[in-house]
Amino acid sequence: MTKNPTKTEAGAESCDLCIIGAGAAGLNALFVASEYLGKDDRVVLIERRDRPGGMWTDVYDYARLHQPHPSFTVGDMKWNWSKPAEYLATGAEVASHLTRCYRLLREKIELVELFGHSVTACSETLSGTGATARVECRDESGNTRIIEAKRVIKATGYDVRTADPLALSSTKVVSTTPERLSREVGFHTKTPVYVVGGGKTGMDTAYNLLTRGGGRSVTLINGKGTVFAKREKFFPGGVRRWWSGTLLSTLFRDQALLFDGANEDACFQNFRRKSAVSIGNRNEAWFYGILSGEERDVIGYGHDGVINDYLEDVVDGPHGPEMVLRNGTRRLVPEGSAFVNCTGHLLRRSHAYEPYLSQGGAILAVTPRSMVHFLSTASAYFLTHLFFRGKLRDLPLYEFDGEAIIAKKPRLYHMSLMSLTYMNLLVMMRALPFSVFDRCGLDIDRLYPLHRRALALIDLKLNGGNYLRHCRNALDRMRALHGVRCGPLPAAEARSEDADISVPEERPAPAGTIAKAA
Numbered sequence: 001m002t003k004n005p006t007k008t009e010a011g012a013e014s015c016d017l018c019i020i021g022a023g024a025a026g027l028n029a030l031f032v033a034s035e036y037l038g039k040d041d042r043v044v045l046i047e048r049r050d051r052p053g054g055m056w057t058d059v060y061d062y063a064r065l066h067q068p069h070p071s072f073t074v075g076d077m078k079w080n081w082s083k084p085a086e087y088l089a090t091g092a093e094v095a096s097h098l099t100r101c102y103r104l105l106r107e108k109i110e111l112v113e114l115f116g117h118s119v120t121a122c123s124e125t126l127s128g129t130g131a132t133a134r135v136e137c138r139d140e141s142g143n144t145r146i147i148e149a150k151r152v153i154k155a156t157g158y159d160v161r162t163a164d165p166l167a168l169s170s171t172k173v174v175s176t177t178p179e180r181l182s183r184e185v186g187f188h189t190k191t192p193v194y195v196v197g198g199g200k201t202g203m204d205t206a207y208n209l210l211t212r213g214g215g216r217s218v219t220l221i222n223g224k225g226t227v228f229a230k231r232e233k234f235f236p237g238g239v240r241r242w243w244s245g246t247l248l249s250t251l252f253r254d255q256a257l258l259f260d261g262a263n264e265d266a267c268f269q270n271f272r273r274k275s276a277v278s279i280g281n282r283n284e285a286w287f288y289g290i291l292s293g294e295e296r297d298v299i300g301y302g303h304d305g306v307i308n309d310y311l312e313d314v315v316d317g318p319h320g321p322e323m324v325l326r327n328g329t330r331r332l333v334p335e336g337s338a339f340v341n342c343t344g345h346l347l348r349r350s351h352a353y354e355p356y357l358s359q360g361g362a363i364l365a366v367t368p369r370s371m372v373h374f375l376s377t378a379s380a381y382f383l384t385h386l387f388f389r390g391k392l393r394d395l396p397l398y399e400f401d402g403e404a405i406i407a408k409k410p411r412l413y414h415m416s417l418m419s420l421t422y423m424n425l426l427v428m429m430r431a432l433p434f435s436v437f438d439r440c441g442l443d444i445d446r447l448y449p450l451h452r453r454a455l456a457l458i459d460l461k462l463n464g465g466n467y468l469r470h471c472r473n474a475l476d477r478m479r480a481l482h483g484v485r486c487g488p489l490p491a492a493e494a495r496s497e498d499a500d501i502s503v504p505e506e507r508p509a510p511a512g513t514i515a516k517a518a
């Protein structure tokens, strides 16, 4: 149902809730909000793109989910097909699923859709009667609208943008991106390709070039090299899940318990040794990507070389185009070669800091500057529940300044974010009722049968308090060592000073809800 918002006396439009961003995070916020709002409550949804789905609406055409598709969803909405759980949906399939979820949600609530509108300002006004928010947005023609909202959920999440081609000096090579690759180079040509960036997008690109065309030269420019979680270890296929495979919540628990605030390198080595696959010999980074043994073999045996360095430029030398690497060396490349910018989609741009809850409590932000979980989808789901239940202000969740911490040391970011995610989920499990976890379709551990998840629950019942204290001490130590923002919001900190971090328990959460993971 779509309607116009009511006009206030000053000409602004008023609503009960304004959600900014209609990516997977925004849709999860909308899903949860729809459970708390009444029929007469007005919701305004503002989205820069012209449709829902976020990055999945314009992701490169060979992108696939990293994770089994059922748990990449909105709330507990099911995919309307019966493919095996381990099937990795394509980008187009994900976009279509998110659109369908959005259409179903739209039936439930009174919604004003402002697609093609960018939010240019969002602020909170404090008064004697409480806090409200004012949002300013603009369409492509520059028309401005002002929305006055009782509450705002700023669910811009990871705000993933398509990459630009690298600015290369040579006129004799093609500089392109994953989004343009099919069009500008094609998969069935013999053009030599240099894949710049060794993360999951780089692996997707190399894999597709090697399997869809054949006979072409593919070189990886891999930086420090990346490891990937072993797909078969965490997501075994079919009935094997009854007895084999590791729950992602177990990985998070084990890594979180190993992390002491100062040993991120040792934690990474542990992860690499036990749980990872990689291409080449030097692999120093992990960006939460997942790769199968088959993908690793195709890329590992098929490539023409791995360069463990960073590309600075390609210039036209006396004998043809030459790559210039960060270590100063130059290498000739065949004329006409293509360079694909796969240097990463996530956390590439900086945003201003804002806490996940504003001072007056009217604005909830799902942002990499104040993370509570490594996934924006799960953050939006749980934080929106806590927001509507009025529990967010007092809950001793830790916020995590992802952008600042990754800039300081990527490995510190990846290892400590596992502890943070694990700890915050323990805190939320004690504050939210069973039904919230029961309806969380984002829980990837649901891939496993109940008896496997029940063991995880028993462990938590017995040891959850100790796990929580361990994580809190580790994160406090990290904050002291590195001077990074990682701790309770100031208001919650003041209230919980000297108090034990454990919070009132409503009812136990179901098994396997620890890592809502990708």
Ligand SMILES: Cc1cc2nc3c(=O)[nH]c(=O)nc-3n(C[C@H](O)[C@H](O)[C@H](O)COP(=O)(O)OP(=O)(O)OC[C@H]3O[C@@H](n4cnc5c(N)ncnc54)[C@H](O)[C@@H]3O)c2cc1C
Pocket: 020, 021, 022, 023, 024, 025, 026, 046, 047, 048, 049, 053, 054, 055, 056, 059, 063, 064, 065, 066, 067, 072, 117, 118, 119, 120, 155, 156, 157, 158, 159, 160, 161, 201, 345, 346, 375, 376, 377, 517, 518
């Ligand atoms: C190739 C690839 C594969 C991935 N696979 C997985 C996976 O398997 N599992 C997983 O969990 N994650 C995966 N991810 C991460 C994925 O990006 C997120 O999980 C999820 O899609 C991000 O959703 P989001 O809503 O946070 O961000 P986005 O999809 O970027 O949505 C944010 C939305 O906010 C809008 N917006 C931003 N600023 C404004 C503004 N000022 N005004 C109005 N609108 C605004 C944007 O237009 C955008 O539509 C993958 C990422 C990539 C690149």
